Amino acid sequence: MKKGILLLTLLLLALTVLPGAALAQPDPSVRGKLVIYTTTYDLEFQLIIEEGFLGKYPNVQIETVQAGAGELKARIQAEANNPQADVMFGGLTYGDHELGLWEYYVSPHDANLPPSMRNTTGYLSWTTIQLENFLISYKAAERAGIDPDSITGFKSLLDPRLKGKIIWADPAASSSAWNMLATILVVMGGYESEEAWDYIDKLLANGVVVGNSSSAVYRSVYEGEYVVGLTYEAPSVSYIEGGEGDKVKIVYPEEGTSSFPFASAIIKNAPNMELAKLFIDYVVSDEAQALWASSTARQANITLPTTNKFLTPVSEIRIVDSDLEYLSTHRNEILEKFQSIFVKYNR
Secondary structure, eight states: OOOOHOOOOOOHHHHHHTTTTOOOOOOTTTTTTHHHHEEHHHHHHHIIIIIIIIHHOTTEEEEEOOOOOHHHHHHHHHHSSSSSSSSSEEEOOGGGGGGGGGGGOOOGGGSSSSSGGOOOOOOEEEEEEEEEEEEEEEEHHHHTTTTGGOOOOOGGGOGGGGOOEEEOOOTTTOOOHHHHHHHHHHHHHOTHHHHHHHHHHHHHHHOOOOEEEEHHHHHHTTTTOOOOEEEHHHHHHHHTTOOOOTTTEEOOOOTTTEEEEEEEBTTTTOTTHHHHHHHHHHTSSSSHHHHHSSSSEEESTTSSSSTTSSSGGGGSSOOOOHHHHHHTHHHHHHHHHHHHHTTTTTO
């Protein structure tokens, strides 16, 4: 598991003392090994796993693999006859309960969540809510002769000066990239509209670079390699919170953005089943949800107050509703159409 830069580590220490994020007393009696596959970014991992879960259960040994949601689900499928991990932490979305990869389990803490965030399928335990946004590099924008303030929404990404200077992850491999694709379609006309797909065509024609992972998007923008990253809120806000607002800025598209719930689940026939259940109990507990509420990720339990002053109030962001059922049942069709357009410009 890669660790974040020192700045983020120091930031983590500050986060753990924020109001509402107090940790419970350690329980050294719990022992064993837990293997976690995770899509979480470094700071979120450190906050919830290293400070939170291991702070409570210090004698549990954690092994992790960090990758995109698509890659991890494919790996779990390939290992189905001999599971190598216990939990998938993050990256699971509506419809993933139908994959047949998860153990049926509903945490006793699940009842504390708002009704819309409860585990009604028996497989997916909702933990966070994700918003999509742009991350913009001041340095890269200056090199390209572009005023960063002129990048206000999806239409502005068609500026010819941005050709080859926008990065996005692969929607087939990254859950955040898939959510960005779904967001573009819904705010630019609708999932099946000619107008929305014409926009996708124009965007890809403008030389958008499609990377392999969601982390590569925000990191490469932060490092000044690209002007714009099509990414998500939590790691973007982490840079601002860490005092890097002179390097990057966050833009919520003026046409609108979408919010998506994310879940974790126990892998079917997990080798360390009892610890896996304990982990799910923890991430939906008020304790873990309060930690998320103090961080740059928005917690699933929206009844708890968000205590991070760097998160933009939802009232100031134009949020367009997504049809999660439609996206689940038409995912392959949407990805195939996206791919057919992408290959036109990337032969």
